Amino acid sequence: MTGSLHVSRRRFLALGGSVAALAAMPACSAPTSTPTGSAGGGNPWKQFSGTTINFISENTAPSAAIAADLGPFKDLTGITVNIQQMELDKVVEKCKLDFSSGSAQNHVIYADPYQVLAPLADGLLDLQPFIDSDSYPPVEGGLADFIPTQLAAAGRFLDPAKVYALPYDAPTMILHYRVDLFEKYRARMQRDLGFDPVPDAFTWDQYLAVAQWFNDNAKADVRYGVGAQAKQHDSLQCDFSNVLWAFGGDYFAKGQEVGLLGSTDPGPVTVNSPQAVAAATFYKKLISVAHPSSVTWDWTGLGDAFTAGEIxxxxxxxxxxxxxxxxxxxxxxxxxxxxxxxxxxxxYGGTGIGINANAKDAELGAAWLFVNWATSPQTQLSSLASTVGGGTPTRLSVYKLPDVRAQESASPSAYPNMRTARAVTTAWQPENIGLRPKVAQWVELDTIIFTELSTMLTRNGDPAATMAAIQDQMTRVMQ
Structure with a gap:
């Protein structure tokens, strides 16, 4: 894995078009049975040998790694896979066209939970019959080997008995900090601030205080204590949501349960609650002491600033x-x-991969073999070590491998993302994970949220008025 992976791997761009247009699309019904084949002399991996399928994906690190090394899958199955990688909004547009056409130009789908799974679930196949079938290789370790919160958030929608996607990638927001700077200034910060500045134990108030302290006392080593991804963009909604939930606010009355299975009835909009207003008030104050370019940065700009030593x-x-x-x-x-x-x-910003419900016959079976293989522990381990891509495993068993565990503390690490393992595995616990509402209208709601927040930050808007405006617009969309 190379340092070039600091460039953006998550591009949650606003999807053009209306929810009404999505709702008007014809539903695609799933087949009543799963195909079987006799090719391959009884080897279930070889039963669709000679088939060609297409996989459409956002340009993510795991897909880059798999695209660069498809030989093992071809050798195992005899199946050819063509992989297209593009921006997420283009993936969504192509899925809408494919699902509504009644045919399957793309057989395997990168099913973002908010932009594909929730609004377009009728276009995806329930994978549970494949998982239960004796005609296919078993899912190694079973569904229990997937991190539970990820399987629910990325794989299910409305019906807990159905699985529309298997967890494929797992980007999650955590705190990144310069250990060398904290070690150098720790004693002085503790003396001046009255608490031990250990990032693992931070409250948001302490985070703000430490940021201000760096601004005032450490210009020789770093320009600003903190930066943020506060551009008028989905990144701003993501950045703010962490604070909103930590302060006890949420977007809907049903809160985090809407982020797991999703809902067609998430309850009333709740973004003007006292907790949400307190979160917005704090967030505005935090951005006021952050690097001034924060309001122009998405996650990529923020990542570049960190690696440049700016924050x-x-x-x-x-x-x-x-x-x-x-x-x-x-x-x-x-x-x-x-x-x-x-x-x-x-x-949590992870996504699963699923199957186009229009796929038929050998292409359908081949698509399932690819989904099974691409999310398997061995493939995830290979992806983790890739020099052209990678990602973070969604399988519990991979984290338990001695070699992987050793790389968590190694420096340099053969698997750099494993340096975050302790933080992200804590973040994925049910009490710590942050889940956006998995509702069909999310793209419209997201745009409302980051547009109003940006106005608050760049035009000195009132936090209470901002949250009231978001409340009003979100309510109209949901009605």
Whole structure:
């Protein structure tokens, strides 16, 4: 894995088009049975040998790694896989066209939970019949080997008995900080601030205080204590959501349960609650002491600023560790995000891969073999070590491998993203994970949220008025 992976691997761009247009699309019904074949002399991996399938994906690190090394899958199955990688909004548009056409140009789908799974679930196949079938190789370790919160958030929608996707990647926001700077200034900060500045134990108030302290006392080593991804972009919604949930607020009355299975009835919009207003008030104050360019940065800009030595700490997706470890070998620490009055919250941005419900016959079976293989422990381990891509495993068993565990503390690490393992595995616990509402209208709601927050930050808007405006617009969308 190379340092070049600090470039953006998550591009949650606003999807053009209306929810009404999505709702008007014809539903695609799943086949009543799964195909079997006799080719391959009884070897279930070879039964669709000679088939060609297409996989459409966001341009993510795991897909780059798999695309660069498809030989093992071809040798195992005799199946040819063509992989297209593009921006997420283009993936969504192609899926909409494919699902509504009644045919399957793309057989395997990168099913983002919010932009594909929730609004377009009828276009995806329930994978449970494949998982249960004796006609196919078993899912190694079973569904229990997937991290439970990820299987629910990335793989299921509305019906807990159905699995529309298997967890494929797992970007999660955690705290990144310069260990060398904290070691150098720790005693002075403790004396001046009255608490021991250990990032693992931070509250959001302490995070703000430490950021201000770096601004005032450490210009010789770093320009600003903190940076943020506060551009008018999905990144701003992600950054703010961590604070919103930590302060006890949420977007809907049903809260985090809407982020697991999703809902067609998430309850009333709740973003103008006292807790949400307190979160917005705090967030505005935090951005006022952050690097001034924060309001122009998405996650990529923030990651570049960190690796350039511009800031001492930030909240960013954990997979930026690959680039950070190259810039500051062994000098970057990782921790769960700070605690608020209610809890810690670390937004989860992972996605699963599923199958186009229009796929038929051998292409359908071949697509399932690829989904099974691409999410298997061995493939995830190979991806983790790839020099052209990678990612973070979604399988519990991979984290238990002695070689993987050894790389968590190694510097330099053969698997740089494993340096974040302790922080992200804590972040994925049910009490710490942050889940956006998995509702069909999320793309419209997301745009409302980051547009109003950006106005608050760049035009000195009132936090209470901002949250009231978001409340009003979100309510209209849901109605």
């Amino acid at each position: 001492a700490m930030c909240a960013n997706w954990h997979e930026f560790a690959a680039g950070e470890e190259k810039a500051f070998p062994g000098k970057v620490g990782y921790a769960p995000l700070p605690a608020g009055p209610a809890r810690r919250a670390n937004i």
